[in-house]
Amino acid sequence: MDHVTTLACPLCGETYDPEQVIYTCPNHEGVTGILEVEYDYDVIDDRFDADLDGDIPDQWKYRAFLPVAEDAEIVSLGEGGTDILDAPRLGAELGVEMRIKDDGRNPTGVLKDRATSVAVTKAKAAGRDVITCASTGNAAASLGGYAARGGLDCRIFVPDDAPEGKLAQPLVYGADVLGVAGSYDEAYDLSLEVTEEFGWYNRNAAINPFQVEGKRTVGHELAEQTRDDCPDWVVFSMGDGCSIAGGWKGFREFADLDYVENTPKMLGVQAAGASAIHDTFQNHDDIAEVADTLADSIAVGRPRNTLKACTALDESGGDSVVVTDDEILAAEATLGRTEGIYAEPAGAAPIAGIRTARQEGIIEAGESVVAVVTGNGLKDAESAMRAAGEVERIDPNLGDVVERYGE
Ligand SMILES: *Cc1c(COP(=O)(O)O)cnc(C)c1O
Ligand SMILES: [Zn+2]
DSSP states (O other): OTTEEEEEOTTTOOEEOTTSOOOBOTTSSTTOOBOEEEEOHHHHHHHOOOOOSSOOSSGGGGGGGSSSOTTOOOOOSOOOOOOEEEOHHHHHHHTSEEEEEEGGGSTTSBTTHHHHHHHHHHHHHTTOOEEEEEOSSHHHHHHHHHHHHHTOEEEEEEETTSOHHHHHHHHHTTOEEEEESSOHHHHHHHHHHHHHHHOOEEOOTTTSHHHHHHHHHHHHHHHHHTTTSOOSEEEEEOSSSHHHHHHHHHHHHHHHTTSSSOOOEEEEEEETTBOHHHHHHTTOSOOOOOOOOSOGGGOOSSOTTHHHHHHHHHHTTOEEEEEOHHHHHHHHHHHHHHHOOOBOHHHHHHHHHHHHHHHTTSSOTTOEEEEEEOBBGGGOHHHHHHHHOOOOOOOSSHHHHHHHHOO
């Protein structure tokens, strides 16, 4: 990996050999010393000779940027290369020029597949045969799929109240799914203890330094796909904060290398009941470590990547907002009704966030906005029914339909 120079600790400056398996800087309590992967961009620039013509078969178009060895066997299901769609009807409702990057179209239905592909590739290259993570649901499903694809054993820890669809999916992929009677934060702590005890490879959000790096490809793609008309804003929901951090890092790299001229402002959206990153960014006195929202994928009380997420908001000149569960559900229905895009609650949260940001004067009328839909709605039918209403029951005769619609 001659394009990866070092793993650096942002707290104390200590650096580590990127070829070894290490998670966080041992000089600090717990998992606070999250290592940052640093690159030699001259090497990357030499190697990356792809046309930025918008034709993106999958994220491995950007292999030169990813922290895997040149001869590594890539574990892939075709992740990335997701479309950006114009969203004129939604834009008219929100008063902005609107586009959607639909990352719910990834192989297991979630943006996380980008990172999982990199993590499983690295686990395999390191000769590991068991991989683990803690998850609010989607990371488990994603890891299950890629572990199966790579022929690795997968053991995952999820809060036992995760939506059924998200528990069923990794079971089908053959993973051991351990439903922890507790919150995501408790499942996370348990998975760390287990990693220490057994030495399994850990894909956890934030502590695995390579995890965010895979998510940079959503930023590379956004930069490439908007090369002629960079949006004013790119909007992500935030749980642990890795997606927005990775998306920003990728976009900024393309601007630093002069592949694109401009960068957007990043808008981070959290649920009102799980708002620790927002509270930190806005300098609130009180940062409640609670996770009370039906948007399970962003139900994180103690985000592991607050620092990198705030850096993304800060460097880009962006901002953050919070939205209620009712607003998230309304946004899920609006997105489906106006544009035919089916998102889970955390995937629709950016739409609610745009509405709030318009009301607060953060986003101005007519500005151009790309919302990243991070996850597909098919996994969580229960929330979807709450968003969109119930099925009307009728008898199998014409009279019932006439009664409903008239002659
Ligand atoms: C994990 C997830 C998020 C949050 O991503 P973070 O990197 O934890 O901020 C948002 N939406 C969906 C659908 C997710 O699965
Ligand atoms: Zn350190």
